[in-house]
Amino acid sequence: MIFLNLVKxxxxxxxxxxxxxxxxxxxxxxxxxxxxxxxxxKIFFLVFSFAGISVALVLNIIMFxxxxxxxxxxxxxxxxxxxxxxxxxxxxxNILVVISINKFEKKNFIKILLIFLLTIxxxxxxxxxxxxxxxxxxxxxxxSGIFMLFxxxxxxxxxxxxxxxxxxxxxxxxFTVSLFALALMLAGYSVMYGSTDLKSFVQLIEAEKITDSxxxxxxxxxxxxxxxxxxxxxxxxxxxxxxxxxxxxxATVIWFLYFPAxxxxxxxxxxxxxxxxxxxxxxxxxxxxxxxxxxxxxxxxAVKSSSIKRILAFFYYSVFGTALIFFGFSGSGLLEENMAAxxxxxxxxxxxxxxxxxxLLSAKMEQHNKKDEIANLYGLLKQHKYLGVCLxxxxxxxxxxxLSGTFFSFTNFIEPVIKIISVPAETGAGSGTFSLxxxxxxxxxxxxxxxxxxxxxxxxAAVGKTRISAGDGSRExxxxxxxxxxxxxxxxxxxxxxxxLAGNILKIFDISIFPLEASEFIQMI
Amino acid sequence: MxxxxxxxxxxxxxxxxxxxxxxxxxxxSVIISVQIIIVSSVINFFSFSLFLYxxxxxxxxxxxxxxxxxxxFSFLLVFYNYSKQSGLYEIDVLGDLRLFKLSKSDWWGEDxx
Numbered sequence: 001m002i003f004l005n006l007v008k009x010x011x012x013x014x015x016x017x018x019x020x021x022x023x024x025x026x027x028x029x030x031x032x033x034x035x036x037x038x039x040x041x042k043i044f045f046l047v048f049s050f051a052g053i054s055v056a057l058v059l060n061i062i063m064f065x066x067x068x069x070x071x072x073x074x075x076x077x078x079x080x081x082x083x084x085x086x087x088x089x090x091x092x093x094n095i096l097v098v099i100s101i102n103k104f105e106k107k108n109f110i111k112i113l114l115i116f117l118l119t120i121x122x123x124x125x126x127x128x129x130x131x132x133x134x135x136x137x138x139x140x141x142x143x144s145g146i147f148m149l150f151x152x153x154x155x156x157x158x159x160x161x162x163x164x165x166x167x168x169x170x171x172x173x174x175f176t177v178s179l180f181a182l183a184l185m186l187a188g189y190s191v192m193y194g195s196t197d198l199k200s201f202v203q204l205i206e207a208e209k210i211t212d213s214x215x216x217x218x219x220x221x222x223x224x225x226x227x228x229x230x231x232x233x234x235x236x237x238x239x240x241x242x243x244x245x246x247x248x249x250x251a252t253v254i255w256f257l258y259f260p261a262x263x264x265x266x267x268x269x270x271x272x273x274x275x276x277x278x279x280x281x282x283x284x285x286x287x288x289x290x291x292x293x294x295x296x297x298x299x300x301x302a303v304k305s306s307s308i309k310r311i312l313a314f315f316y317y318s319v320f321g322t323a324l325i326f327f328g329f330s331g332s333g334l335l336e337e338n339m340a341a342x343x344x345x346x347x348x349x350x351x352x353x354x355x356x357x358x359x360l361l362s363a364k365m366e367q368h369n370k371k372d373e374i375a376n377l378y379g380l381l382k383q384h385k386y387l388g389v390c391l392x393x394x395x396x397x398x399x400x401x402x403l404s405g406t407f408f409s410f411t412n413f414i415e416p417v418i419k420i421i422s423v424p425a426e427t428g429a430g431s432g433t434f435s436l437x438x439x440x441x442x443x444x445x446x447x448x449x450x451x452x453x454x455x456x457x458x459x460x461a462a463v464g465k466t467r468i469s470a471g472d473g474s475r476e477x478x479x480x481x482x483x484x485x486x487x488x489x490x491x492x493x494x495x496x497x498x499x500x501l502a503g504n505i506l507k508i509f510d511i512s513i514f515p516l517e518a519s520e521f522i523q524m525i
Numbered sequence: 526m527x528x529x530x531x532x533x534x535x536x537x538x539x540x541x542x543x544x545x546x547x548x549x550x551x552x553x554s555v556i557i558s559v560q561i562i563i564v565s566s567v568i569n570f571f572s573f574s575l576f577l578y579x580x581x582x583x584x585x586x587x588x589x590x591x592x593x594x595x596x597x598f599s600f601l602l603v604f605y606n607y608s609k610q611s612g613l614y615e616i617d618v619l620g621d622l623r624l625f626k627l628s629k630s631d632w633w634g635e636d637x638x
Contacts, residue, residue, distance in 0.1 A: 133587050140594035172606055176555055177624050180546050183562040190569035197578045237631035
């Protein structure tokens, strides 16, 4: 009885970290087998880890529905945090798939699993963190975990010494930029502390001192540090160079653990952003310019490149850019704030639905051909018809999901653009200069989508290419035998994308097939 | 002691650190520049605490946890750079670790290797 009470008390005390507790428990068990290289142990712990993360994902949703919102001195757990945790745990399951395919044979597989699980745990603490101390500390621990995971995935990958040196050089460059960004963040917090001893962004909004110049300076430094952290143009060198050279599982770690950490910090600061951005022409102008540079340079870079990993790396910038445009729209009063916040999560989800299956397949091609280039996809539709069709649907799904807002209706995405075009400059959508600015924003968004479609068509053309030149013959995708797992994995993604697209299209006719009404969910955030 | 002068000094350190990071090609110089930025932040925290919030222990807690986490991460980077687990150090290479470059190759990522 005493034991049951103790368990009950502990269980009540750790909400909303049930998911973290499950993953931490698995990591604790793994600790005793970290040095084991036996195949059976690897299989057991791989299944155990998959099950643990899946349970954590389901548990988070169920417990939130039962217990509701949570807030204390250090953490705040609301619907947006639930979505963010869901995205990260979903990404974790997929990253684990890629890691297990690429690294299962390695002796250090269980160690990699252990580091991976601990990184996910620190991420689940970072997502609901609301106090400055907790935000900063958990972010640094998460980045440290990502660094350890990245380097352990890239150790002993059979490169020549000179290639290994170059990879190491770029890894250090990449993570030193993160260290610099984190040091700048600390500087930002220290400046804000000069104006007020408030301890969270919510308190900053509620306090009257928010217009104080020290706070403004601190926030400027914080946004600057985010700019550096996310490698936004023109600081992209270390990221672009690293992504081409790193091992394929570690690329997914950068895309779906490292970058989301930065984007989530941006989301944590969203209320402060909207406080200053509403009606402020200069801030909105800056947002549109950053978004335009991200979308234009990202898509042009993707068109120029022939390396698949680099194309995906450049694509990621257009995902940032599209989400930023929504923040600009919200600042101009064209869109509600929650929709802009959700746009980042929706864009991340759209990227995940395309990146994971596409990257898994392209990584297999790269492994076979010993080269990372678009020619690896040639002949796929001809030789593996089913996989080719799935891949075409997945690739088409990327711009279509972005356009339809992933889980949200098409009208949500297109509404601000229609408003800008249909309302005369003197009356609506903000008047005068604001209208011109919004034309710039809408133009950028449409250009981004157009470029994205061009890039996707280019990839689809590579998949469907039937006439292969003599030089490409040896790299023909059709000559690779693929295990059944690839068929199952791609089919699942294909079905999910078709389901989401069908749901979004049906919503135009007021028919909902999703279990949760998205527009109501947005209102609740 | 004047808070204003302390703030100017800390701002100078911050700018020095940013300059060091933007211009250095050597790993140690970059790490030292990051340390200078961290020192600048610590000076800010302690000076504000001393002059404005005398009884607050929040800044000390922040600095303790933030520095512990940041130094752990710095240590990981330094260890990774200097660990000799492979034959890397047998080759003679130029240790160019400039973080931000604006050449054509760095902008588009074009290279052969």
